[in-house]
Amino acid sequence: MRRGWRIPRAAVAGVAGLGVIAGLTLRTANYPGLLPPGTPDPELDLGLRLVCAAAVLIAVTLAYLTFARRQDEPLALACLPGLVVTGVILRHLVVTLPGVTRLQPAARVVPGAGSWVLLVSGVVMTAAGLAAAFAVRRAA
Template sequence: MAKWRGPRAALAVAAGAGVIAGLTLRTAEYPGMLPAGTPDPELGLGLRLVCAAAVLIAATLAYLTFARRQDEPLAMTCLPGLVVTGVVLRHLVVTLPGAARISPAARIVPGAGAWVLLGSGVVMTAAGLAAAFAVRKTA
């Protein structure tokens, strides 16, 4: 399965670039100003930094995959992918509905950044799992 190592690593790096792109986009859309007392529905700075750190880890693991010519480091990219996916799912399931419940007239919906982050996190997880299955097949 060594011939697929490069494409899997490139897919993990592309998913990491997707996470960075998603971090620059809005994660919540709402028309106009929010009423006073409504929590900010955007993804918080701390969670954005966690996602950025996950991308750094995934990129390092992809580099190690090429440097060592082994799939084991790339298999670990499923963990940063799960972190990104978990952060975004929490944002979509807890934060956005919570803010919309406080101010229903605000019409708060997920933004493009949330969907890009979710898709990139899932792809990064899938790339890591594919590498893990490749390692298991060769063992």
């Protein structure tokens, strides 16, 4: 039974990584009005996108190691990149967007589809890593 669960957990982490890549290609903010000059762009900036992409690379590597070694230990660490992606997006949702809305309420800045895809993918990656960690703990 344990062996059967290992593959789906690694596959879920890999699919979540693909979700992060998809989320990085989508808009992370929607604003129908024009922002006044000097207002920061509400989209997720390049540095944070690169952090999320690096987290995906780490998570995919851990999922591959799980497949190759047939052990849950590498996948247990996938919760860390998942937490990074989740944290980056929560920061983007909670700090950046309300700040822009205060500057220009007429713009009605709201999270874009990319933000939600990234958030869900980060949470799923975290959950897959935690499930693997609990499996390792139960096996010990």
